[in-house]
Amino acid sequence: MPRTLAVDNASGAGRRDARGEAALSRVFEAFVGHCRLDVRFRNPYSGSGKGGVENTVGFLRRDLMVPPMEAETRERLTRLMPAKRDGLGRSIRYRTPDPIDMMFADDVKSLRPLPSRRFDAVRWETRKADKYGYADIDGNRYQIGANMHGGRVDVAIRAARVAVKDEAGRAIAELDSRDKAKRLRLLKAAGFPADKTLENYDWTGLTMPADWGRHQPTSPDFIDRHEDPVLYGPVGTGKTHLAIAIGRAACQDKIPVRSFTVSSLVMRLRRAKRDNRLDGELAQIGKARLIILDELGYPPIDEEGSRLLFQAISDSYETRSIIYTTDIESGGWGRVFGDPNMAAAVIDRTVRHGRIIRFQGESYHSRNALMTK
Known part of the structure; x- marks a missing residue:
């Protein structure tokens, strides 16, 4: 070093x-x-x-990357960069x-050798727990324990963990720090309309793709492969619930998610276009690795809305995953987009990486409606 x-x-x-x-x-x-x-x-x-x-x-940025290297494939680029690096070295x-x-x-x-003992990057601070046993640390609220209410504690703040000790130096708790805060930020930024989870979810009435089981849609692997689950079935059969639950599970895995109804996304893009900030809005949406588009087909979209929605979908092609929920078969998507050619382009992009999960059965809302009791 x-x-x-x-x-x-x-x-x-x-x-x-x-x-x-x-x-x-x-x-x-x-x-x-x-x-x-x-x-x-x-x-x-x-x-x-x-x-x-x-x-x-700035040496490498200027000398290695200027002029920009051109390569048709990633393999070609990986050969060019070492060759240019070796040329700079000579x-x-x-x-x-x-x-x-x-x-x-x-x-x-x-250079000197690295120290044999690792450096403990820790910041020590003192906090006072409130009457409920909570303490605020770096903008996050932590439960230290009801028995510590009103007491002072020493807090060791590290990159991913917070350790709490009492005045005698005894360890009280070790808590998630930045990871927990990041998950909370991702959940808030996702814009989920409801708090739905996979716990106790009713999987009866669902037909999975031939090579999928219950585990596949709940694992982040499909996001890494940029696959697009299409949740298709009648109204009220649990499509939105499952989409939100998958999105929330992704946030827990620290994956950025954005959730919209199709109509709300189209309205959002219309406003952005009107205010001359459409590119910025699409870039913000594009920061997510998973996008949820709920209620595709309700209501139908006019020609301008179809173009805006197509742009958002096209920008995500093979770069992020999209979950669609719809009660309209793909053959009827032309009515949704108001333009058969636009619908064909969306279907073409979805079919290549799409995975259809079919929902059947009576509407949950009908089964539990007060008017039928």
């Missing part, structure tokens, strides 16, 4: 005091001591100082007569 660390932005390592000197954060100071590093901070008001750092780290770019490969080898020899 290097002997000196040049820090471009001091905010990541501490803060500057009134005299302009950098005060290291406790975690960064512990890291520097653990690795026996010297630290230099660049002057934020010096263009040449900041430019020197950016010039150094080149002479500095004031010495030695090629870059030789200079790099000398740099490697001067």
Whole structure:
């Protein structure tokens, strides 16, 4: 590892005091001591100082990727990049007569070995539990225990876990930290209309594809393969419930999801187009790895809405998965889109990676309607 660390932005390592000197954060100071590093901070008001750092780290971006490499296949690209890298290594770019490969080898020899003991990147803070035994840590609310109400605890905050100890140093709890917060953010961003889960879901009346069982739609594997489940069947047979439950399970696996009824998505895209921000809206939707389109076919879509919906579907082709729920067979999708050619294009994209799950039986709402009792 290097002997000196040049820090471009001091905010990541501490803060500057009134005299302009950098005060290291406790975690960064512990890291520097653990690795026996010297630290230099660049002057934020010096263009040449900041430019020197950016010039150094930008070498590969400028020299390896400019001009852009062109390749018809991924295999061709994987051959081009090492070849260009080796060419850079043989080149002479500095004031010495030695090629870059030789200079790099000398740099490697001067590096120190990594410390034998791993660095524990932990931040310790003190918190007071409220009367219910909860404490707020980094914007998240954690239940420490009712028996700790009103008491002070020491909190060890790591990247993915939070460990809590009482004043005597005894471990009280170890809690999910960032993972839990990320799952909550994903659930909120998904826009699910209801809280539906796979627990106690009634799988009777469902016909799966020949090579699928109950496990396949509830596993994230179909998302990795960019497959598009089509949940087809009469109204009220549990299609929306299953789609939401699959989406929520994906969020628990830290997979970004967006859920829409088809009509609400079309309205959203209309507003974006009217406000000249359609590309931005599609880009936001495209951040999801799974998109749920509920109620395809209700209500029918006009020509402009069909084009907007087709654009969203086309952008997702072979890059993310879409779950459709519908009570209309694919042969009738032409009525939904108002344009047979548009419907044919959507069907063509869906059939290639689509998996039809058929729902049968009486409507759940009819079975449980108060008017029939």
